[in-house]
Amino acid sequence: xxxxxxxxxxxxxxxxxxxxAAAELAFxxxxxKRAALEHAADAVWAxxxxxxxxxxxxxxxxxxxGLSPAMMDRLMLDAGRIGGIVAGLRAVxxxxxxxxxxxxxxxxxxxxxxxxxxxxxxVIGVIYESRPNVTADAGALCLKxxxxxxxxxxSESFHSSRAIHACLLAGLRAAGLPEAAIQLVxxxxxxxxxxxxxxxxxxxxxxxxxxxxxxxxxxxxxxxPVFAHLEGICHVYADGDADLEKxxxxxxxxxxxxxxxxxxxxxxxxxxxxxxxxxxxLIEDLLAAGVxxxxxxxxxxxxxxxxAAPEDFGREFLDRIIAVKLVDGVDGAIAHIRAHGSQHxxxxxxxxxxxxxxxxxxxxxxxxxxxxxTQFADGGEFGMGAEIGIATxxxxxxxxxxxEQLTSFKYLVTGDGTIRP
Amino acid sequence: xxxxxxxxxxxxxxxxxxxxAAAELAFxxxxxKRAALEHAADAVWAxxxxxxxxxxxxxxxxxxxGLSPAMMDRLMLDAGRIGGIVAGLRAVxxxxxxxxxxxxxxxxxxxxxxxxxxxxxxVIGVIYESRPNVTADAGALCLKxxxxxxxxxxSESFHSSRAIHACLLAGLRAAGLPEAAIQLVxxxxxxxxxxxxxxxxxxxxxxxxxxxxxxxxxxxxxxxPVFAHLEGICHVYADGDADLEKxxxxxxxxxxxxxxxxxxxxxxxxxxxxxxxxxxxLIEDLLAAGVxxxxxxxxxxxxxxxxAAPEDFGREFLDRIIAVKLVDGVDGAIAHIRAHGSQHxxxxxxxxxxxxxxxxxxxxxxxxxxxxxTQFADGGEFGMGAEIGIATxxxxxxxxxxxEQLTSFKYLVTGDGTIRP
Numbered sequence: 050x051x052x053x054x055x056x057x058x059x060x061x062x063x064x065x066x067x068x069x070a071a072a073e074l075a076f077x078x079x080x081x082k083r084a085a086l087e088h089a090a091d092a093v094w095a096x097x098x099x100x101x102x103x104x105x106x107x108x109x110x111x112x113x114x115g116l117s118p119a120m121m122d123r124l125m126l127d128a129g130r131i132g133g134i135v136a137g138l139r140a141v142x143x144x145x146x147x148x149x150x151x152x153x154x155x156x157x158x159x160x161x162x163x164x165x166x167x168x169x170x171x172v173i174g175v176i177y178e179s180r181p182n183v184t185a186d187a188g189a190l191c192l193k194x195x196x197x198x199x200x201x202x203x204s205e206s207f208h209s210s211r212a213i214h215a216c217l218l219a220g221l222r223a224a225g226l227p228e229a230a231i232q233l234v235x236x237x238x239x240x241x242x243x244x245x246x247x248x249x250x251x252x253x254x255x256x257x258x259x260x261x262x263x264x265x266x267x268x269x270x271x272x273x274p275v276f277a278h279l280e281g282i283c284h285v286y287a288d289g290d291a292d293l294e295k296x297x298x299x300x301x302x303x304x305x306x307x308x309x310x311x312x313x314x315x316x317x318x319x320x321x322x323x324x325x326x327x328x329x330x331l332i333e334d335l336l337a338a339g340v341x342x343x344x345x346x347x348x349x350x351x352x353x354x355x356x357a358a359p360e361d362f363g364r365e366f367l368d369r370i371i372a373v374k375l376v377d378g379v380d381g382a383i384a385h386i387r388a389h390g391s392q393h394x395x396x397x398x399x400x401x402x403x404x405x406x407x408x409x410x411x412x413x414x415x416x417x418x419x420x421x422x423t424q425f426a427d428g429g430e431f432g433m434g435a436e437i438g439i440a441t442x443x444x445x446x447x448x449x450x451x452x453e454q455l456t457s458f459k460y461l462v463t464g465d466g467t468i469r470p
Numbered sequence: 471x472x473x474x475x476x477x478x479x480x481x482x483x484x485x486x487x488x489x490x491a492a493a494e495l496a497f498x499x500x501x502x503k504r505a506a507l508e509h510a511a512d513a514v515w516a517x518x519x520x521x522x523x524x525x526x527x528x529x530x531x532x533x534x535x536g537l538s539p540a541m542m543d544r545l546m547l548d549a550g551r552i553g554g555i556v557a558g559l560r561a562v563x564x565x566x567x568x569x570x571x572x573x574x575x576x577x578x579x580x581x582x583x584x585x586x587x588x589x590x591x592x593v594i595g596v597i598y599e600s601r602p603n604v605t606a607d608a609g610a611l612c613l614k615x616x617x618x619x620x621x622x623x624x625s626e627s628f629h630s631s632r633a634i635h636a637c638l639l640a641g642l643r644a645a646g647l648p649e650a651a652i653q654l655v656x657x658x659x660x661x662x663x664x665x666x667x668x669x670x671x672x673x674x675x676x677x678x679x680x681x682x683x684x685x686x687x688x689x690x691x692x693x694x695p696v697f698a699h700l701e702g703i704c705h706v707y708a709d710g711d712a713d714l715e716k717x718x719x720x721x722x723x724x725x726x727x728x729x730x731x732x733x734x735x736x737x738x739x740x741x742x743x744x745x746x747x748x749x750x751x752l753i754e755d756l757l758a759a760g761v762x763x764x765x766x767x768x769x770x771x772x773x774x775x776x777x778a779a780p781e782d783f784g785r786e787f788l789d790r791i792i793a794v795k796l797v798d799g800v801d802g803a804i805a806h807i808r809a810h811g812s813q814h815x816x817x818x819x820x821x822x823x824x825x826x827x828x829x830x831x832x833x834x835x836x837x838x839x840x841x842x843x844t845q846f847a848d849g850g851e852f853g854m855g856a857e858i859g860i861a862t863x864x865x866x867x868x869x870x871x872x873x874e875q876l877t878s879f880k881y882l883v884t885g886d887g888t889i890r891p
């Protein structure tokens with residue numbers, strides 16, 4: 050590696066190497082990519098001692114820096130978590146290879162046979178924070194989809210990411226694939242991030258993984274296209290025609306299973322008809338589970354709730370807190386979600402097909418659910434094997450972003466000396 | 471309309487109206503959109519006198535401005551061309567409605583049923599130059615795909631576009647759809663273009679239609695995503711295993727059918743083996759058809775050719791001019807195209823399946839053809855009914871952009887009180 054002080058020059062070198070690797074990866078045999086990931090999985094498990102030692106350095110740095118317990122937890126690796134990384138690599142290795150898949154084919158009266166065939170996007174940039182496992186997950190998904198990747202991990206996970214990256218390189222070498230297929234930015238200097246966001250022509254898409262601060266910065270500053278979601282302000286609407294038992298089960302799960310993930314419910318909308326019929330059952334369940342319930346208007350009279358402020362609606366708590374509100378039927382719920390949602394995931398609880406259809410038709414979130422927990426908003430739960438993130442934009446990828454969503458396509462057209470009249 | 475002097479405020483008002491219309495269009499019944507387009511077609515034909523009169527005003531303005539004969543020709547409307555506009559509207563009306571189509575559906579072991587359903591993108595901005603028919607084509611495709619559109623025609627076609635737009639509005643009214651579904655920027659002020667390019671959140675995608683100057687400006691300045699191709703530097707490669715007669719037919723058609731369209735061939739690459747076997751047959755055909763042949767190296771000895779300059783390779787002539795060059799087999803062609811192409815459309819002429827496969831695999835243009843003319847690079851010829859343009863980017867839309875490419879999707883997930891463990 051060149052002089053680290055010249056970050057733009059260093060990044061440009063990474064970009065050139067990634068471009069060259071991408072041109073080769075675009076037609077790398079599926080079997081070789083699979084082998085590289087299997088080898089990498091073996092290498093990670095074999096190097097678990099080294100990885101834990103590297104992680105200890107990062108944990109020391111994190112303690113000195115005064116990271117929050119949540120951040121320290123995300124950073125920490127032990128044998129169990131390393132086993133999870135190994136399993137993730139093997140799962141991606143075992144997935145169907147998306148590259149070269151014929152998405153559609155048809156014949157034209159002119160005599161042309163047209164095929165639409167899946168191709169890699171090219172070079173992906175991944176910018177993440179403290180979770181070192183993203184190194185393996187993102188590296189694997191990009192390789193599977195035939196893309197070269199430039200990984201820029203958080204400064205907190207610098208040594209852990211480097212140790213994991215070394216195992217990915219071992220996999221690439223063993224399979225005879227270019228090492229520049231998976232590059233890790235070798236400096237903690239934040240100038241590298243600024244640089245990545247401007248590498249138009251060298252990076253095709255940036256995927257930020259992390260908190261609102263990081264994602265917001267990337268979305269605002271990037272000249273390269275971005276697949277991301279800024280916030281997951283997920284709503285659950287309990288309709289007057291909901292089944293009470295299903296509603297209780299789903300609401301509790303949507304909020305409390307893991308309150309810190311982007312698919313956690315942040316707002317419960319209760320139809321007045323539901324409330325007249327069933328009273329505050331859903332709220333009482335949440336309170337009993339230790340959730341702070343911020344209630345608006347009439348719901349504020351339910352014992353144990355606290356009053357909601359206007360800014361509690363459209364807010365991502367990522368904690369055991371939920372905002373609740375009465376609405377007038379599905380149209381009231383739709384209006385509230387349009388005004389306050391983040392187009393991530395919303396759920397309706399109802400036994401009424403027409404009402405569910407209206408909710409599905411008139412809302413335009415990436416994921417809409419009926420009688421199911423918003424916590425299912427996840428590539429694994431959608432059968433994609435793994436995800437590099439969830440996108441709420443409407444161009445290209447939307448919802449969970451797996452290997453298939455990291456591809457583009459081209460048209461292959463066959464004639465027989467065919468000319469256009 | 472507000473004070474025209476305040477262009478940002480005016481555009482912002484257009485943006486708000488478009489957003490509101492888009493929310494309604496997203497679930498407008500297919501039949502109503504079809505009816506609006508049929509009504510608009512009737513209205514255009516009924517108003518052909520008015521349209522020709524408005525066009526006369528534009529032609530006068532164009533003459534005074536000293537427009538080139540080619541520009542004047544693009545601007546001109548007569549009964550025949552208005553008939554073409556009517557036919558185009560009816561063709562789009564008759565297409566399958568893409569919105570609501572279930573693209574894929576599957577079941578998960580958790581009990582969830584997942585559907586991926588096509589949705590509109592939202593608001594499209596179309597910026598075009600002198601062709602007034604783009605008003606109807608772009609308006610129709612956006613409406614078909616459930617998108618609201620903001621059209622900004624060239625100042626030369628101001629009156630013609632206004633007259634056509636009035637007919638589109640009549641169609642929307644007759645079908646009970648919001649008039650803000652298709653808006654035309656009501657000023658010639660170029661500040662409106664600058665403004666459109668920055669309307670993030672109000673416009674989802676910009677499609678520029680016009681010359682390299684316009685497209686380059688839009689690609690450089692836009693903060694909103696863009697579907698476009700800057701240039702169509704299309705290559706034809708005559709392989710050593712080509713069939714001579716097919717090759718002659720395709721090369722002549724690819725260059726001369728319409729030299730001014732983006733799918734016209736700009737460079738002919740001839741395999742040395744082809745040249746040894748067949749001599750300068752392809753070049754002689756081109757010369758006989760009145761094409762200026764700019765030949766490199768050994769090919770310069772063919773009588774009638776002129777010497778090629780280095781900058782003639784990777785150049786879009788859009789005229790009866792072609793650059794020709796000898797290469798060493800398919801790998802030589804691939805290397806040349808990677809260095810000089812614009813990822814639009816390239817063709818290989820060969821009877822050898824393995825060679826064709828290599829060309830298809832190792833190049834990544836939006837369209838790759840075998841034994842067929844590059845002039846087929848067109849949405850109509852691909853069976854898409856109509857196109858709003860051709861995209862060479864790799865995100866979202868690629869190749870011809872029709873109604874389907876103007877859509878996104880959402881996931882509809884159905885459970886039965888299903889919670890995530």
